[in-house]
Amino acid sequence: MAAVLEKVQELQKEITCSxxxxxxxxxxxxxxxxxxxRACLSQSWILGARAFFCPECRQVNPVKEFPVNNILAQLTDTGKELCFLHLQSTEGQSHCGRHQKVLKLFCEDDQxxxxxxxxxxxxxxxxKVSPVEEAAHKCRKKLQHIQSHLGKHxxxxxxxxxxxxxxxxxxxxMIEGEYNKLHHFLKKAxxxxxxxxxxxxRASQDRLSQHRQALLDLMLALQEAxxxxxxxxxxDVKQLLVRTESMLPQRINVDVPELREYPIPGMIEMLRQFRVDITMDPTVDNPFVTVSEDLKSVKAADVWQVETEHPDDTVHHYVFAExxxxxxxxxxxxDVAQLPQWTLGIHTLHLRRRWGWYVDSSVSVFLLCCVKNEEDYYLKTYPGSLNHRVRSPVPRVGVYLEYSSGTLAFYNVLQQSIIYRFYLIQFTVPVTPIFSPGPPLPGSKxxxxxxxxxxxxLCACCNAYL
Structure with missing residues (x-):
């Protein structure tokens, strides 16, 4: 019996699709x-492909269309009959373990x-009880029906x-092309x-060279006189005095450079993905500043009065972020649009020297300050080398902090241009934003x-972000 079963299994393998x-x-x-x-092979070959591979051995087939193998089809039909007869004969030899009788019936309720x-x-x-042959026939029809549906799926x-x-x-x-185009535009910009x-x-150097030459010419004229x-x-003295009076005031413009605005398209939009929701510390113990109830703004209190007209001599009062x-x-x-003078930045501790950039470990603040002197506005950094005059006040300032690289940058949001960047700061402890709404100008509110x-x-009426 075992030999017959083995032959039946071999026959089933030969007439079965892999x-x-x-x-x-x-x-x-x-x-x-x-x-x-035929259907399995057609589904395995991609429409429009130049090469057709065997699903089993992966060899390339030079043609795609093949006729039905009639001999194999007849062998399959014969093999199915033999397998069915063997199954029936096997079932006929199955006996009930309790009564030792042939299992001729099938209970559909208990299966x-x-x-x-x-x-x-x-x-x-x-x-509901039915003969085994009838139950098996129903079962095969049901499985064939399911297989048909599965084939469609x-x-x-x-x-x-x-x-x-x-x-x-x-x-x-398409998206790759858009990014390539964006890269091209940015490189061009x-x-x-x-x-x-x-x-x-070059224009600034030319102006300085011309100014220097004018001073040399005036000095030579004075020596000759x-x-x-x-x-x-x-x-000749009257003409020399007129030249001197027209030349000396130009020194102010030469000594204090003007901060240029170089817009960087898309920079502010990119930075805004790192925006954080900051609130000001309500526990500030300083009578010179007042924090709003929503912890989103701070203003100079009435007791903060500045008598001096020299901004560098005034005292700043700060509020820390929570x-x-x-x-x-x-x-x-x-938003600093309503302030003629202000200071923004960060506070930290225990700074170390790194690459020779910051040599004083006692420095604990990095600031950008706006100072008004007469009718002109100036932006200054501490520490740092920025001390530039601006054409008009900056209504909104963006602050970007990157802890790992030690970068702190300030941006003119309206013009989408950078104001100043500190870099290579070696942070070792948490960094806290700080704010100062002053010092207020004498006699102003x-x-x-x-x-x-x-x-x-964006708000069009104030030309800045609200």
Whole structure:
């Protein structure tokens, strides 16, 4: 019996498709000698492909169309009959373990084979019982019906997969093209900006050279006048004095450079992805500043009176943020449109020397200050080298902190241009933002310094973000 079973298994293997694991249906034999169902083979080959591979051995087949192997089809039909007869003979030899009778019946309620005596027992009296051959026939029809539905779903899945492989819109290619275009635009904008910086640098050097030459010419004229006879000196002195009076005031403009604005397209939009929701510390113990109830703004109190007209001699009063940062990237914006003078920055401790940039470990603040002197506004940094005049007040300042690289940068949000950047700061402890709404100018009443909301839009009326 074991030898017969082994032969039946070998026959089943020969007439079974290796793809669907079922008996062959319209079998075809391809170039390499392997056989498959025609439908299975068609589904395995991608439409429009130049090469067709055997699903089993992966050899390339030079043609795609193959006729049905009629001999294999007949062998499959014969093999199915033999396997069925063997199954029946096997079933005929199966006996009930309790009554030692042949299992000829099948209980559809309990899904168990029965002998005649088992079917007459009280446990199966009300159950639906049918002959094993009839139950098996129904079961095969049901499985074939399910297989038919699965075949349709498989065809749909294959079609969808092919569509995904060949999408109507190639989004990868399209998005890659947009980013390449963006990179091109940015490189062009960078090149134009750097050229503008070099032009401004050359123009500034030319102005300084011309100013220096004018001073040398005036000095030479004064020296020559000193050696002139008295009458000639008195005749030429008026012209020399006029030249001197027109030349000396130019020294102010030469000594204090003007802060240039070089917009960087998209920079503010990129930084805004790192925006953080900051609030001011309400426990500030300082009578010179007042924090609002929503902890979003601070203003100079009435007791903060500045008598001196020299901004560098005044005292600053600060408010700390409730948040501190010890990692990551962070960005916040501050509305300073109602303040003629203000200070923004960060506070930290225990700084060390790094690459020779910051040599004083006692430095614990990094600040950007706006100072008004007569009718002019100046932006200064501490520490740092920025001391520049600005054409008009900056209404909104963006602050970007990158802890790991030790970077702190300030931006003119309206112009989308950088004001100043500290770098290579070696942070070792948390960093806290600080704010100062002053010092107020003598005899003036300044407004608040306000932290901008996370989702603040552009406002056309004030030409800044709200």
């Amino acid at each position: 793809m669907c694991r079922s008996y062959f249906s319209e079998p075809v034999t391809i170039w390499c000698g392997h056989s498959f169902c 168990t084979p029965l002998c005649v005596r088992c079917s007459q027992s009280p446990g199966h009296g009300a159950h 498989l065809e749909e899945a294959e079609e969808l997969l092919n569509q995904r492989k060949r999408p109507a819109v190639d989004w990868y290619w 960078e090149r134009q900006c750097l050229e503008k910086i070099m032009e401004d640098k 000193d050696h002139q006879p008295n009458l000639d000196l008195l005749q 948040q501190a940062f010890s990692s990551g990237r962070h960005y916040w914006e501050v 300044a407004g608040p310094m306000t932290l901008c909301p996370m989702d603040s839009p």
